Amino acid sequence: MNSWRWLWLMMVLPCTVSGQPATGDAESSEGAAAGDSRVVAGIALRWCPPGTFRMGSPPDEPGRRPDEGPVEVTLTQGFWIGAYEVTQAEWRRIMGELPRATDAGQGDAVPVYWTSFVAAEDFCRRLTQAAATSLPPGWEFRLPTEAQWEYACRAGTTTAYAFGASLTATEANFGRPFRGAPPGYPDGSATPAGSYPPNAWGIHDMHGNQWEWCRDYFHRQILGGVDPDRRDDPGAVNRDGSRSRVRRGGAWPEDASFCRSAARLPYEPERGSNHIGFRVVLVRR
Numbered sequence: 001m002n003s004w005r006w007l008w009l010m011m012v013l014p015c016t017v018s019g020q021p022a023t024g025d026a027e028s029s030e031g032a033a034a035g036d037s038r039v040v041a042g043i044a045l046r047w048c049p050p051g052t053f054r055m056g057s058p059p060d061e062p063g064r065r066p067d068e069g070p071v072e073v074t075l076t077q078g079f080w081i082g083a084y085e086v087t088q089a090e091w092r093r094i095m096g097e098l099p100r101a102t103d104a105g106q107g108d109a110v111p112v113y114w115t116s117f118v119a120a121e122d123f124c125r126r127l128t129q130a131a132a133t134s135l136p137p138g139w140e141f142r143l144p145t146e147a148q149w150e151y152a153c154r155a156g157t158t159t160a161y162a163f164g165a166s167l168t169a170t171e172a173n174f175g176r177p178f179r180g181a182p183p184g185y186p187d188g189s190a191t192p193a194g195s196y197p198p199n200a201w202g203i204h205d206m207h208g209n210q211w212e213w214c215r216d217y218f219h220r221q222i223l224g225g226v227d228p229d230r231r232d233d234p235g236a237v238n239r240d241g242s243r244s245r246v247r248r249g250g251a252w253p254e255d256a257s258f259c260r261s262a263a264r265l266p267y268e269p270e271r272g273s274n275h276i277g278f279r280v281v282l283v284r285r
Helices: 003-012 088-095 117-130 146-154
Strands: 037-040 043-048 051-055 071-075 079-082 139-142 211-217 245-248 264-267 281-284
Touching (some): 043 146, 071 146, 079 146, 088 117, 117 139
Antiparallel strands (some): 043 079, 051 071, 079 281, 211 245
């Protein structure tokens, strides 16, 4: 089967990793194992079970920055995370039109960009409203916390990347000049969602392609403990009066070190960029 047809089927047909249909009712609102698959409101999701992990990077990791811990984190609630970054087609379906300055000519399967943190949160609210009749009771779409994002990115690994100690051009869209673009896609741009291999939990493009918004305010050190969430814990004030939110995962113009599982940077919440997008999580309120 053509790879793009397979990707389309995966995005529209509810299924588990084993290929069995998912019921989507309240009793089965959680996955049975890491990487279980479901489609809700047209969004392909992967299950991340509750667990404890080491967040951040060890002192000897190449490319490490001083704000990367490490700390121990326990997530007491499992959650569903987007298998792909939100695409232009998904954005248009919920929001009506693409963000200003987005190059729609790249195709519906390319991740949406020029999305500010504020706009990404608005998308999540509207998606929850649009999916009200199909969501399990008490669940909502939103941006992942920084801890949820890294937990899903690592997918049980402790290395710098989900694929090991290094990252290659066959595993992710990163680097300047851009390497390894599929035919028909120019150097220096995002590539269609799912163009590169997934991690062990079936999640694509956690390294590179587009930076991804997290819901936390940016602080100079990551927060450990139980269910850390800095959604309402403002960090330092920027020169323009804003307070930065966290972005994760690196992007197509970035060096591999910015694409590490632990890498993190701030960005003003009202601004967008041609290499910042996002993915959603489906969580209990």
